[in-house]
Amino acid sequence: MQAAAVAVALCAAAALLASCGAGASGGEGCRKHAARVTEYGAVGDGKRLNTAAFAKAVVDLAERARDGGGAALVVPKGKWLTGPFNLTSHFTLYLDEGAEILASQDMKDWPLIAPLPSYGRGRDEPGPRYSNFIAGSNLTDVIITGKNGTINGQGQVWWDKYHAKELKFTRGYLLELLYSDGIIISNVTFVDSPSWNLHPTYCTNVTISGVTILAPVHSPNTDGIDPDSSSHVRIEDCYIVSGDDCIAVKSGWDEYGIKFNMPSQHIVIKRLTCISPTSAMIALGSEMSGGIRDVRAEDSVAINTESAVRVKSGVGRGGFVKDIFVRGLSLHTMKWVFWMTGNYGQHPDNSSDPNAMPEVTGINYSDVFAENVTMAGRMEGIPNDPYTGICISNVTARLAPDAKKLQWNCTDVKGVASDVHPKPCPELGAEGKPCAFPEEELVIGPPELPKCSY
Template identity: 85%
Template sequence: MATRRVALAMVLALALCAVGIGASSRGPGCRKHVKRITDYGAVGDGKTLNTAAFARAVADLSRCAGDGGAALVVPAGRWLTGPFNLTSHFTLYLRHGAEILASQDLNDWPLIAPLPSYGRGRDEPGPRYSNFIGGSNLTDVIISGQNGTINGQGQVWWDKYRAKELTYTRGYLLELLYSRDIIISNVTFVDAPSWNLHHTYCNNVTISGVTILAPIHSANTDGIDPDSSSHVKIEDCYIVSGDDCIAVKSGWDEYGIRFNMPSQHIVVRRLTCISPTSAMIALGSEMSGGIQDIRVEDSIAINTESAVRIKSGVGRGGFVRDVFVRNLRLHTMKWVFWMTGNYGQHPDNSSDPKALPVVTGINYIDVLAENVTMAGRMEGIPNDPYTGICMSNITAHLAPKAKKLQWNCTDVQGVASGVWPKPCPQLGAVGKPCTFPEDELVIGPPELPKCTY
């Protein structure tokens, strides 16, 4: 009897899905069923709060998951809403001129539990504010369109954070948890309250053709943060940020060590980054579950503090290994190479002094930089040196007011060939040319879906 009731419920759900939902022109990755947010009573005047409309739309279209999936189309207009979640086998499609605006009323942002690999909120202890767009345990999620905008309207959050007026950690603009087969493409993200795209405990993630914009002095507006996630591809993205353009993470101190889920098999290519106070790509600082097999190539940084930076410290544990970087073009840099072994900020003001990170196998190939203040600031950890660093075919043209000391190296070991200015003795051994993996990681579909709704 129970089996018959379940079967009847599934048939009823599919029948309801088919009622009143327009079908799209089908193609690979395109959804069978399509509705507009206006079908749920939303008003795109930038003033009407549409939180209930987005919630109804996602709940309604979730019934189509087993019947070809569904797309929610957001037309041109300014659609104000509080936080909302996505569902599986679902596309959020923003047409040209569409802008989803995050409510600036903190009462519209419910509290949610901290991430288990962080143990508490990142800014403050305890729970955290909801993310603007979220979802957990999802499969086959697409956020795409005709370069519409998702606007976090983050100024109120930055002001309150700096004034120490927030009791809880700010939410992120987009956070997906325990999810797989995600595509984010042809969308602009603007003014996040804190981090922009935070996919956590996820697998098979493609982020392509995305623009992320925030004032260069905004608070902690990381661009893209893969966190304890595997098989992630980030390509053809343009990021202007008040923090790291990309930050690969895997949990925070004892919580990340206990959760034990690394970030691995991550590809970044054709990235353009502007971030005067932070890194083009950071590995850490929260990396206690480990980071491995990171491949960065064919990318540009302009007026950015450093290129590919490693951030760790005593108490972090974990590892950073098998990092491969090639063909970077860097314009106006404070440090081309920066490794930090004394990065602070520990949860609960405690950490295990015996939890030392392992950093090894870091390769830099074909890097050309200009207007550089200092070539390298390389700081490992006493009695826990960073090893296996390899640099080849690297030139840093110095700024008019460059520092006289171009390399400052402690507790690091490596080899170099064809590097100018001449590196520090710790990296001065002559070795074989650095390597870059020849195999291609298979991430996402061979081509992005070409769907018009």
């Protein structure tokens, strides 16, 4: 008992300088070194700009992590205004309860950076793009977590300028990690991103769990989570309210994505809750020119959302979308339950290769219940390049009072259906068996998230 009391006293004495408890115990994912951002001169009054303090903290902790123990930057309760900053490897960004990191609204604090090679230009505008708020490249073992603190992009100024066509460059994203491996994002709230929220790009082994993402439902392009040319991604137990797709799986844009040739694959999405009146619960594309394969989505809820799992492609995209498995959806107030688009526009150079045709095949939907539905299915493939291998089984769509008389509109698609109500279109009318879902579970990330406090 005496030894335990001494340990507690030592822990309390060290609390302002380092982690104690889980972080010091050597548990998986916990860091040997920890420091508060206040140790580097940061002030949490929501007014003073702390960009230099965040940058200094990351550089110092990167050096301290070289002994193999890793390092954590603790952001305590308060409002911490800062410009964009980068992360480092073997590093945890820990937001304590009541902590809020605020993005600067002064565009002079957002330097320009190169466009992504798989996009060839900025997504909004040609040329370079504004930096992302939190970023990193070629990193290993990065954790963003805490006690549900907030990362606030303060995006209204960006949305206003975007609508007024006053931006010369593409807006930055709230979090973008490139060429990185072993990423965990958990128990954090992301609010009001200038554009896309979470953008893991060219990454492997990404876990996003217990994350809340909030943006006004009419804010422009505030996608929730966009895995882009990334492999082995697990998204679970997330709540997203968005002005665009809640989740959009991507892999590069037209000729740039075809040349870069890095697919998004082996992606698991579970227990998602989505609200997005003008977009999809989960979109596959539209930038899918490097290919999308093996996406497994299940046990998820959409409320007042335009569509459920939507394929977005078109002539000039190239690439493929295949081996998609969806089951266990509960949908409430939907414009379309099923939507596939083969005429999606938006090309990077206002031109595209007319011979770059996408391959869309092996799309499986099962065990779907929807209510207050305007239209069951809008399924549009591409002339002379139909979407094939579509399977829909065990589906009930209860119609809204103002539902369309024509419940299915299908062109250039081929598939089978089983136990689907209302009765599907003839192109999907062949009687099929219950749709496939892989039996073998994809193992992505740690079996349990690190339980560390600092």
